[in-house]
Amino acid sequence: MSEELYKQMAQCIIEGESEVAIELAKKSIELNMHPLETITKGFVVGVNYIGDQFGAGEAFLPELVMAGEAMKAAVAVLEPELLKLGEAREMMGRVVLATVEGDIHEIGKTLVGTMLSASGFEVVDLGVDQSAEKIIGKALEIDAHIIGMSALLTTTMVRQREVIEELDKEGLRPRIKVMVGGAPITRAWVEKIKADGYSEDAVGAVKIAKELVGKADQ
Amino acid sequence: MEKLKFLSDEDVMAMHEATLHIMSEVGFVWNHKESLDILLGAGCSIKNGRLCFPADLVMSSIAKANKRPVIRGRNGDANEIGGGNLYFHNLGGARDIFDAKTTSRRPATDEDANDAIRILDALENCHTITPFYTPPNVTNEMMSLHMFRNTLPFTIKPVQGPGIQYPHEIKFAVEMANVVGIKAQELTLSLSPVSPLTMHDVAAAAIIEMAKAGVINTNLPAPTGGATSPMTMTGSLVQQNAETLAPLVLAQIINPGCGVIYCGRLGMLEPRTGLIWSGVELGLSSAATVQLGHYYGFAVNVYGFSTNAHTLDAQNAFERGLNATIPALAGADELSGVGEMEAGVMGSHAQMVLDNELVGSVMRLRTGLSADAEHLALEVIGNVMNGTRNYLGQKHTLKHIRAGELTLTKLAERNSWETWDEKLGRKQMADYAIDKAEKLLKEHQVAPLEPQQEQELDRIFDAAARETAKVKK
Numbered sequence: 001m002s003e004e005l006y007k008q009m010a011q012c013i014i015e016g017e018s019e020v021a022i023e024l025a026k027k028s029i030e031l032n033m034h035p036l037e038t039i040t041k042g043f044v045v046g047v048n049y050i051g052d053q054f055g056a057g058e059a060f061l062p063e064l065v066m067a068g069e070a071m072k073a074a075v076a077v078l079e080p081e082l083l084k085l086g087e088a089r090e091m092m093g094r095v096v097l098a099t100v101e102g103d104i105h106e107i108g109k110t111l112v113g114t115m116l117s118a119s120g121f122e123v124v125d126l127g128v129d130q131s132a133e134k135i136i137g138k139a140l141e142i143d144a145h146i147i148g149m150s151a152l153l154t155t156t157m158v159r160q161r162e163v164i165e166e167l168d169k170e171g172l173r174p175r176i177k178v179m180v181g182g183a184p185i186t187r188a189w190v191e192k193i194k195a196d197g198y199s200e201d202a203v204g205a206v207k208i209a210k211e212l213v214g215k216a217d218q
Numbered sequence: 219m220e221k222l223k224f225l226s227d228e229d230v231m232a233m234h235e236a237t238l239h240i241m242s243e244v245g246f247v248w249n250h251k252e253s254l255d256i257l258l259g260a261g262c263s264i265k266n267g268r269l270c271f272p273a274d275l276v277m278s279s280i281a282k283a284n285k286r287p288v289i290r291g292r293n294g295d296a297n298e299i300g301g302g303n304l305y306f307h308n309l310g311g312a313r314d315i316f317d318a319k320t321t322s323r324r325p326a327t328d329e330d331a332n333d334a335i336r337i338l339d340a341l342e343n344c345h346t347i348t349p350f351y352t353p354p355n356v357t358n359e360m361m362s363l364h365m366f367r368n369t370l371p372f373t374i375k376p377v378q379g380p381g382i383q384y385p386h387e388i389k390f391a392v393e394m395a396n397v398v399g400i401k402a403q404e405l406t407l408s409l410s411p412v413s414p415l416t417m418h419d420v421a422a423a424a425i426i427e428m429a430k431a432g433v434i435n436t437n438l439p440a441p442t443g444g445a446t447s448p449m450t451m452t453g454s455l456v457q458q459n460a461e462t463l464a465p466l467v468l469a470q471i472i473n474p475g476c477g478v479i480y481c482g483r484l485g486m487l488e489p490r491t492g493l494i495w496s497g498v499e500l501g502l503s504s505a506a507t508v509q510l511g512h513y514y515g516f517a518v519n520v521y522g523f524s525t526n527a528h529t530l531d532a533q534n535a536f537e538r539g540l541n542a543t544i545p546a547l548a549g550a551d552e553l554s555g556v557g558e559m560e561a562g563v564m565g566s567h568a569q570m571v572l573d574n575e576l577v578g579s580v581m582r583l584r585t586g587l588s589a590d591a592e593h594l595a596l597e598v599i600g601n602v603m604n605g606t607r608n609y610l611g612q613k614h615t616l617k618h619i620r621a622g623e624l625t626l627t628k629l630a631e632r633n634s635w636e637t638w639d640e641k642l643g644r645k646q647m648a649d650y651a652i653d654k655a656e657k658l659l660k661e662h663q664v665a666p667l668e669p670q671q672e673q674e675l676d677r678i679f680d681a682a683a684r685e686t687a688k689v690k691k
Binding site: 110 | 259635637
């Protein structure tokens with residue numbers, strides 16, 4: 001019974017059906033299924049599948065987004081149940097995401113946030129046009145493991161360096177890792193500004209984030 | 219989609235009238251007695267020693283022709299030519315094969331020809347097959363039937379018949395087609411009149427045999443602008459039009475209503491070398507040929523992919539891209555040239571795979587744009603502005619990616635420099651095409667003919683060889 005339900009859960013994530021995901025999450029509660037197992041054996045399987053497909057060039061970005069949204073919807077139903085049991089889904093790490101100051105592009109960053117959330121990270125997305133001060137302030141406030149910064153413009157990507165320099169100045173680098181991304185970002189730039197990681201896409205970003213928090217095998 | 223037009227209605231009318239003038243006043247070199255008797259009996263006349271066609275005979279013959287012929291493959295799939303679809307077929311009759319891996323060439327063998335047909339059979343955007351290579355070990359007299367016989371086992375797609383040179387070939391070609399379940403009325407055979415305005419005895423006799431057999435007539439005049447037709451393209455097209463219509467008149471007198479595909483293979487002279495020009499003017503003249511043929515209501519088959527390039531280089535890509543796109547947008551019903559290089563002298567497996575990809579883009583252009591409610595997407599725009607303010611997570615987005623709003627090419631490189639450089643080993647489109655051609659050759663199997671069909675084809679071929687030997691004597 002539960003095996004069949006797990007399959008349906010994975011499938012609704014693959015198909016990006018948020019409403020179905022919510023229904024199945026509710027059904028699992030009615031059936032007294034363990035919420036953590038529902039997430040890991042059911043919904044996460046779908047997210048991982050679509051991520052792999054995307055990585056192999058077999059799935060489209062909208063499928064990734066829709067799968068991430070459906071995952072978030074299912075987890076929102078199940079999280080109160082976990083709390084009732086005094087448990088929590090294993091939190092992979094806390095991440096502050098932002099598009100840097102002067103840049104108002106956010107689709108890529110939002111997608112990274114969705115995929116990180118779907119993969120078990122706790123994500124605070126500050127939005128666009130965020131100063132170094134605000135980004136670092138929020139990271140300290142929530143005791144973040146990672147700051148993720150996006151920039152779409154070659155003219156604004158330099159702001160990524162400002163945040164890193166500020167973290168260095170404050171001696172925060174060992175504590176807070178920095179991921180950068182965005183269309184103009186190259187490996188050479190990442191090395192130049194001494195960021196800890198970067199990825200060309202949201203699926204890769206999840207992989208990098210896991211590595212940065214020492215959970216690459218999860 | 220509105221068709222691309224390079225000629226105004228007045229231009230087309232002027233070219234039509236010029237054609238009738240050439241046919242009725244200038245005339246053809248035409249000495250074949252049997253066909254002359256038929257045509258003179260139908261109202262033609264001799265002026266200055268050349269055969270002239272009265273306008274009313276030309277027009278009544280055009281009116282009689284079946285302009286929507288259907289060609290069929292041995293699995294029963296049918297292509298209605300002129301029904302609004304665009305069908306692509308390969309180049310026919312190349313001498314050499316280009317090895318894209320070593321960038322070398324050699325004369326193509328029977329095995330190369332069989333491989334080529336098998337690859338084309340696997341490529342979804344090659345819709346009909348023409349016998350591809352002319353192996354060097356085969357005599358000129360037997361070449362057409364040899365190529366046709368060897369093509370049939372390696373594809374289930376409709377096979378466009380070979381270029382016919384001699385009248386006695388026709389009955390054997392029809393018999394071979396019958397063996398794989400194709401009727402004469404579903405078989406195309408082509409014949410090229412000689413430019414300028416000359417019908418040799420064997421060609422005239424072949425037209426009679428083709429009409430009697432009821433095969434679809436795809437006469438292929440191939441004038442060379444600047445050498446065997448005027449240097450000006452409209453002048454060449456007018457001459458080509460006359461060369462297409464004259465054999466059609468003879469065929470329609472003998473077998474009224476037999477099928478016709480209006481073909482043109484006008485090529486311009488490369489004035490610095492004497493070779494055939496594959497610049498963009500080829501696309502231009504092909505598009506104009508389409509416009510002229512459509513004026514009469516015919517389905518039209520012209521050059522598509524064409525290049526003078528010797529390798530899979532930039533010149534190759536821009537020439538073949540333009541030369542196929544322009545007539546496609548003019549409304550062509552069939553385009554040729556899949557796999558061709560060096561103005562038709564050479565073919566390549568990788569080129570076939572690349573053309574398969576290019577056809578996808580050409581077809582996308584033909585599809586054009588829609589401005590219906592679904593595509594205007596007003597509801598989605600409203601929803602997005604009230605919600606996430608991006609379209610990535612919308613079902614509408616995924617639906618239209620899947621519905622083909624974009625041509626999702628499989629070979630074109632669309633990654634970042636880093637991915638291309640570090641993960642993909644700097645592979646380019648041609649490299650992927652080479653790999654795919656090798657994979658198809660390894661994996662694609664075509665349902666073989668029954669043993670008795672193979673025996674029957676051999677028997678027909680042997681009978682043809684005996685008759686050819688007699689004719690030669």
